[in-house]
Structures are given as C-alpha cells and as structure tokens.
Amino acid sequence: MYKLVVETSTNLPNDVRRAIQAAKQKENAGTTAALSLATITKNISMADENVSPICQDTGMPTFKIKVPVGANQIEMKKAIYEAIEEATKNGKLRPNSVDSITGENSGNNLGPGTPIIYFEQWEKDEIEARLVLKGGGCENKNMQYSLPAELDGLGKAGRDLDGIRKCILHSVYQAQGQGCSAGFIGVGIGGDRISSASLAKEQLFRSSEDVNPDETLRKLEDYVMEHANNLGIGTMGFGGEATLLGCKIGKSNRLPASFFVSVAYNCWAFRRLGVTLDATTGEIKEWQYKDGEEIKFIEEEVAAATEEKPKTREVVLEAPITEEQIRELKVGDVVIINGDLHTGRDAIHHHLMDHDAPIDLNGQIIYHCGPVMLKDEAGEWHVKAAGPTTSIREEPYQGDVMKKFGIRAVIGKGGMGPKTLKALGEHGGVYLNAIGGAAQYYADCIKKVDGVDLLEFGVPEAMWHLKVEGFAAIVTMDSHGNSLHAEVDKTSFEKLSELKEKVF
Numbered sequence: 001m002y003k004l005v006v007e008t009s010t011n012l013p014n015d016v017r018r019a020i021q022a023a024k025q026k027e028n029a030g031t032t033a034a035l036s037l038a039t040i041t042k043n044i045s046m047a048d049e050n051v052s053p054i055c056q057d058t059g060m061p062t063f064k065i066k067v068p069v070g071a072n073q074i075e076m077k078k079a080i081y082e083a084i085e086e087a088t089k090n091g092k093l094r095p096n097s098v099d100s101i102t103g104e105n106s107g108n109n110l111g112p113g114t115p116i117i118y119f120e121q122w123e124k125d126e127i128e129a130r131l132v133l134k135g136g137g138c139e140n141k142n143m144q145y146s147l148p149a150e151l152d153g154l155g156k157a158g159r160d161l162d163g164i165r166k167c168i169l170h171s172v173y174q175a176q177g178q179g180c181s182a183g184f185i186g187v188g189i190g191g192d193r194i195s196s197a198s199l200a201k202e203q204l205f206r207s208s209e210d211v212n213p214d215e216t217l218r219k220l221e222d223y224v225m226e227h228a229n230n231l232g233i234g235t236m237g238f239g240g241e242a243t244l245l246g247c248k249i250g251k252s253n254r255l256p257a258s259f260f261v262s263v264a265y266n267c268w269a270f271r272r273l274g275v276t277l278d279a280t281t282g283e284i285k286e287w288q289y290k291d292g293e294e295i296k297f298i299e300e301e302v303a304a305a306t307e308e309k310p311k312t313r314e315v316v317l318e319a320p321i322t323e324e325q326i327r328e329l330k331v332g333d334v335v336i337i338n339g340d341l342h343t344g345r346d347a348i349h350h351h352l353m354d355h356d357a358p359i360d361l362n363g364q365i366i367y368h369c370g371p372v373m374l375k376d377e378a379g380e381w382h383v384k385a386a387g388p389t390t391s392i393r394e395e396p397y398q399g400d401v402m403k404k405f406g407i408r409a410v411i412g413k414g415g416m417g418p419k420t421l422k423a424l425g426e427h428g429g430v431y432l433n434a435i436g437g438a439a440q441y442y443a444d445c446i447k448k449v450d451g452v453d454l455l456e457f458g459v460p461e462a463m464w465h466l467k468v469e470g471f472a473a474i475v476t477m478d479s480h481g482n483s484l485h486a487e488v489d490k491t492s493f494e495k496l497s498e499l500k501e502k503v504f
Helices: 002-010 014-026 032-050 073-089 161-175 193-205 215-228 299-307 323-327 346-352 398-405 418-427 439-443 484-497
Strands: 060-068 116-122 126-134 143-146 149-151 155-157 183-189 244-251 260-266 271-278 284-288 314-318 334-343 365-367 372-375 381-385 409-412 430-433 446-453 463-477
Touching: 002 032, 002 073, 002 126, 002 271, 002 284, 014 032, 014 244, 032 439, 060 073, 060 193, 073 116, 126 193, 126 260, 126 284, 143 149, 143 161, 143 193, 149 161, 155 161, 161 183, 161 215, 161 244, 161 260, 161 484, 183 193, 193 244, 193 260, 193 271, 215 244, 334 409, 346 398, 381 439, 381 446, 381 463, 398 418, 418 430, 418 463, 463 484
Parallel strands: 060 116, 183 244, 314 334, 334 365, 365 409, 409 430
Antiparallel strands: 060 126, 126 271, 143 260, 149 155, 183 260, 271 284, 334 463, 372 381, 430 463, 446 463
8 A cells, every 4th residue: 555655646647648748749839838748747757756746735545445345444444544654754645634623734644534545345356446646726626516507608507418518618617727737527427416526536547548438428528628628728727739638427317306517627647546456465466557658758858848948038036026126027927036935825824914924025935835845864854845736725815915024926826816916016026837736846946945934834834945946937927917817717718608509
C-alpha cells in the first residue's frame, strides 16, 4: 500500500500521459497555452526524477478495493492507515486532513472520513487495490444537477438525453481554469444524490482510453469531448485547443421523482493507479494503468517546447515593489520574480482581516500556495512541492487584505472575481497566474526557506517566507481593469450558448 500511495502521488499513469501528449501536439505553438503545457510536461518529468508529488495538493486519498470472500478488511484498513501516515511523514503526501469544526490539521492525513476506503467482495483469490488522489481545486468544481433545470446559456435541461448533455457541457464551462484544465470528467446519471455522485467519481477509475460498452453513452462521451474542446477555455483557462482530456459516463436506475446528473471533475494531474496483490503474501503481482506506451517527456523535448515563449513582454520583479512598477504591467506580460515570496491561503486571509500581519507586507507578493514541507535532522525546513492553489476562494478577502497591508501582487491559479479586480485598480495591484499542478517546477525555483509564521494553522495554511529565483507567472488581471479570466469566460459562454439547440 505504501508503494501504491507513493507511485500514485509521483508518477502519472500511462493513459493520462498519452492524453497530455496528444493535447500538446494539437496546441498552437507560441501561445500561452502551449507554454503552459510545456511547463506541465516538464513538471511531470521532474516529479519522476525526484520521486516527489506531482502537485502539492495530494488530495483526498480514495481507495477502491476488491477482496476475496472472507478477507479481513479490518487488518487491511490498518495497513492502509500505516501507509498513509508513512507517506505523509516522508513528504509523498501533504497533510490534508482537517477537522471541519476546529480547523485543526491532524498532521498525518488520518481522521474521521480520511482516507476514503471502499471494499467490495469478488470470487477471485487475489486482491485488487486502486487509488485516486483528487485535489481540492478540482473537487470544488464537481457539479450535481437535478433535472429538469434551467442552465445559463443552455436554457431548459429536461429529463432526457439532451438535458444530460447540457448538464455535462455546463459543468465543463463553469470549471474554467479553476480546476486546472485541461481536465478529465466522470459522469454519473441516475441514482439518488449520494449514489449519483459516487457513480461519477467511480468513472474516474476507468482508463481514459476505454470504450463504453453502452453505445448511447459512448456516443455521448464522444459528443462531449468534441464540443467541450470547442469552447476555447484551454489549458489553465488561458484559451486554447485543449479543455477536456477525457470523459467517462455511467448510469444507474433512479426513482421516478428524481433525476440527478453528477459530474466529478479532475485536473490534468490525474493521479490514479492500481495494483493486483497476492492475497496470501500481499506482494504486488501487477500494476494497473501502466499498459501501452509510457510517454517520458524527455528533457530535450521539454526544453525545446519551453523556449517557444509567447510573444509577450517579460518583466523582472523583486520585492518591495512600487505602485509605479505595478501600473506598468498589463495582461499577457510574463513576470519573473526574484527574492521574497510569502505564502498565504484560506486561514491566512481570514486571519489577516482582523489581525496584524506577522511581517511587514508592504510592497510584497503573496503566493496562494500550501506547500509540501519536510524538516531535516538539523531542524531546517525544505520545500518538496509548491504549486499554486485555486485563488477564487480568497475573493471575499483579497482586495481588503491587499489594501490593508500594501501588498502589490498575488500569485495563484484560476483567476479572481470583480471585487478583487476593482481593488487592483484602486490600490495598484496585479494578479499573476502560475501553472496549476506544477509543484516540482515551482519548488525548483525556491532556493531557501527564510522562516514560517502561524504554523498552528497547519503546514498547508501557514505563512511560509521563501526566497525564490526565476519564478515565472503570467499577468492575467492588471490594475487597468483587464482580466483574461473574464474575457475567456465571456467567449466560452458565447460558444456554449451556440450549443443550446444542438440536440444530441
């Protein structure tokens, strides 16, 4: 189980690699989307080499286990708990289990409801264990629809196949770049509220290359793939050719009065693997999702793709940053950050609304990031993974916090809303979009950990003070009222609306 956890966190399955490679080949060279995909493939290669988490949000571990009749599931759970705790201790998982009332982090990824484990008996004499690590950013973009419904841009979605396809396309549209597109979706049709959502997530355990045995659902999967990729949302929501990398749909019976369509959204960092085990010894007999060609993303190809930078201005920033420097930046500029960087997520922003900051933040940069950290024997902290988290969660706080403390720039992924955009104009601030999931790529830019404050909030939510070099991000919201995210949302909504009458 420990091997399964580590491999799932650090090594993408072959079907996912092939889907990313295909998207990369279709993307227009020299675009921001192409640069993002090059960064993603470089990150995959680095995670392989470092045996470190692909994404710093190692997500909610969900195990699906098939066992012979009479197997001791209690002992199996103990083994899984031990593996999860050991993987967390060794920096292969980020401590993600948080008490829902107190906010206290357990520190070892164990607690009520975590990890999630589903057991199923079968009449074989071997054990099958599958694991998916689904991060919070993409989990937050899951959707559930109760039909009939009225959907923005698509009109009425009835209790029929046309209504189902409208729900699925709407779910892809609403995710934008906040779920780290290009992504994969699992869809559950029917059941009750709980079983429908569970069925949707179960589809994520299918290979992205399999063929649905239900002809109607197969055609619907193909339809969704074609039309979702015409929405123009693209990688990271920057616009482009690749919005969806896979779509798998399942159905179950329902009550006459209920009709649910659930969609489980997963980011490009689709961490899902499985093993077949000897039921007597527990040894791994076979790995799953490792069939077919493994795309290695060799360094030469990655380097060549990364050099194809968009034809945009590149600006170097080092804190403290002045308002004048910020006012010169415009959407599309590439910013290279050297020097100080300070992390701040949900707990930090909530705290700063009513408290003083632990350091002087005037002219500084806040990074929406919950890193994976390890302390060595000498007591020094080291960054093991450090990609951006979804920024929209900080929308209620961000503008006020920037004005209160003089913060000039924030880095995250997926963009922010109108309240933050207004504050950027009033205060003189900028939003910088980093590449979601690229935890190794950005960890490599962090040269030193200067210290940490508010560690009582837990490792992901603490304020880490970092020294960085060559940290690249793209201006997607500037101080002149421009937002790439609002623009892509508008154009993709228009394309979505064109599908209103296209009955499947």
